[in-house]
Amino acid sequence: xxxxxxxxxxxxxxxxxxxxxxxxxxxxxxxxxxxxxxxxxxxxxxxxxxxxxxxxxxxxxxxxxxxxxxxxxxxxxxxxxxxxxxxxxxxxxxxxxxxxxxxxxxxxxxxxxxx
Amino acid sequence: xxxxxxxxxxxxxxxxxxxxxxxxxxxxxxxxxxxxxxxxxxxxxxxxxxxxxxxxxxxxxxxxxxxxxxxxxxxxxxxxxxxxxxxxxxxxxxxxxxxxxxxxxxxxxxxxxxxxxxxxxxxxxxxxxxxxxxxxxxxxxxxxxxxxxxxxxxxxxxxxxxxxxxxxxxxxxxxxxxxxxxxxxxxxxxxxxxxxxxxxxxxxxxxxxxxxxxxxxxxxxxxxxxxxxxxxxxxxxxxxxxxxxxxxxxxxxxxxxxxxxxxxxxxxxxxxxxxxxxxxxxxxxxxxxxxxxxxxxxxxxxxxxxxxxxxxxxxxxxxxxxxxxxxxxxxxxxxxxxxxxxxxxxxxxxxxxxxxxxxxxxxxxxxxxxxxxxxxxxxxxxxxxxxxxxx
Numbered sequence: 001x002x003x004x005x006x007x008x009x010x011x012x013x014x015x016x017x018x019x020x021x022x023x024x025x026x027x028x029x030x031x032x033x034x035x036x037x038x039x040x041x042x043x044x045x046x047x048x049x050x051x052x053x054x055x056x057x058x059x060x061x062x063x064x065x066x067x068x069x070x071x072x073x074x075x076x077x078x079x080x081x082x083x084x085x086x087x088x089x090x091x092x093x094x095x096x097x098x099x100x101x102x103x104x105x106x107x108x109x110x111x112x113x114x115x
Numbered sequence: 116x117x118x119x120x121x122x123x124x125x126x127x128x129x130x131x132x133x134x135x136x137x138x139x140x141x142x143x144x145x146x147x148x149x150x151x152x153x154x155x156x157x158x159x160x161x162x163x164x165x166x167x168x169x170x171x172x173x174x175x176x177x178x179x180x181x182x183x184x185x186x187x188x189x190x191x192x193x194x195x196x197x198x199x200x201x202x203x204x205x206x207x208x209x210x211x212x213x214x215x216x217x218x219x220x221x222x223x224x225x226x227x228x229x230x231x232x233x234x235x236x237x238x239x240x241x242x243x244x245x246x247x248x249x250x251x252x253x254x255x256x257x258x259x260x261x262x263x264x265x266x267x268x269x270x271x272x273x274x275x276x277x278x279x280x281x282x283x284x285x286x287x288x289x290x291x292x293x294x295x296x297x298x299x300x301x302x303x304x305x306x307x308x309x310x311x312x313x314x315x316x317x318x319x320x321x322x323x324x325x326x327x328x329x330x331x332x333x334x335x336x337x338x339x340x341x342x343x344x345x346x347x348x349x350x351x352x353x354x355x356x357x358x359x360x361x362x363x364x365x366x367x368x369x370x371x372x373x374x375x376x377x378x379x380x381x382x383x384x385x386x387x388x389x390x391x392x393x394x395x396x397x398x399x400x401x402x403x404x405x406x407x408x409x410x411x412x413x414x415x416x417x418x419x420x421x422x423x424x425x426x427x428x429x430x431x432x433x434x435x436x437x438x439x440x441x442x443x444x445x446x447x448x449x450x451x452x453x454x455x456x457x458x459x460x461x462x463x464x465x466x467x468x469x470x471x472x473x474x475x476x477x478x479x480x481x482x483x484x485x486x487x488x489x490x491x492x493x494x495x496x497x498x499x500x501x502x503x504x505x506x
Binding site: 002 | 211213259260261262263267271
């Protein structure tokens with residue numbers, strides 16, 4: 001069994017403009033997803049919008065540059081994640097296809113194993 | 116043989132080493148003891164035994180290395196013959212949609228067709244270092260992301276077969292008209308694509324899309340010998356010696372097309388093959404059933420709407436209903452951004468303009484087409500068309 005992180009990349013503006021009914025639907029979809037995949041899902045969270053993000057880069061000389069905003073400016077921003085158990089990539093993709101992401105999509109990344 | 120060995124090692128690199136090792140042993144063993152009755156089985160057994168030895172010896176080390184995932188029951192170590200499932204697993208892994216398309220093609224040629232890294236690099240006109248890096252990157256992703264080494268479930272299979280067919284089709288089209296270089300056809304790639312399509316056909320005998328792609332390759336490639344003149348210059352369909360077309364390939368292709376057309380609606384390869392079959396069965400260019408070809412393109416455009424299909428349809432309309440009708444269809448495609456760099460559009464316009472006696476416009480069109488191809492044979496053809504306008 002391996003672990004994968006499913007990263008949710010979606011359009012923040014779409015959420016900002018969505019009404020309460022849409023937000024309720026989204027919440028319900030995530031609850032349903034969590035219940036259906038309870039054995040695989042090991043954790044997950046939603047993130048505050050990228051307006052709250054701070055990026056810290058090494059300046060290569062022992063110091064740091066701290067900037068306002070996410071690491072990469074993209075149309076779809078990282079907005080949440082699920083940590084899941086899956087036997088292999090195909091199983092992880094099958095779970096990822098069920099993750100609610102109506103304003104974008106998801107990225108699947110294997111968790112690195114140190115032995 | 117490689118596929119069967121991968122099942123033991125679950126590691127592509129180690130499997131390749133074991134297979135090479137088996138060949139090396141054959142070189143010393145066969146001259147002494149004679150060639151075994153089933154050389155393939157002998158080599159597979161030696162390679163698999165070597166893999167098991169190495170795995171046992173390095174059991175501790177290997178546990179820490181990423182392995183290919185294989186979750187279903189393993190055939191016992193006595194299973195000597197490579198079962199077709201092994202190759203299906205291998206091609207499913209090589210053509211996994213989680214790999215970059217160019218990596219899928221490279222891995223398929225390397226692992227299933229047995230091309231060396233240098234040969235794969237030559238086929239795609241990149242340096243051997245670049246290709247080696249591409250293959251290494253793909254193998255790392257297979258291991259790190261745990262892309263499984265198994266036949267996908269029945270539910271996943273259609274989507275995965277589609278990805279495999281796309282790879283095989285791309286190998287064929289790259290070979291059929293090489294994008295660059297001095298030869299029109301890269302025979303090696305065409306033949307590898309035919310091998311792969313035949314292999315898939317034996318693994319998935321009931322799959323209409325597989326039958327369609329095999330038919331398409333057979334019917335298109337049946338014309339290979341006649342596509343260029345003795346001096347290497349391009350011959351159009353109208354000028355080709357139909358007597359020299361490969362009748363055996365056409366017969367096989369036509370039978371496959373019938374089978375491939377059964378599902379409703381038929382798949383894209385089946386329809387493309389059906390179009391090739393109409394050409395293959397026409398006794399002459401003038402006797403070609405262009406109405407049928409336009410009708411097949413109409414169906415194709417419905418299930419596979421693409422600017423290139425629309426372009427081919429427009430050309431067929433030109434032959435079915437006259438150059439003016441064809442030109443009108445082509446001009447409707449002029450604004451299509453995906454065709455902006457596609458040399459066949461101005462080349463076809465030039466052809467119809469020339470037929471209509473509009474030589475000045477035809478010249479401009481051929482000159483535009485000339486800017487868009489780097490294939491020497493195609494360039495020579497277009498220069499010839501320009502020359503014909505001077506008389």
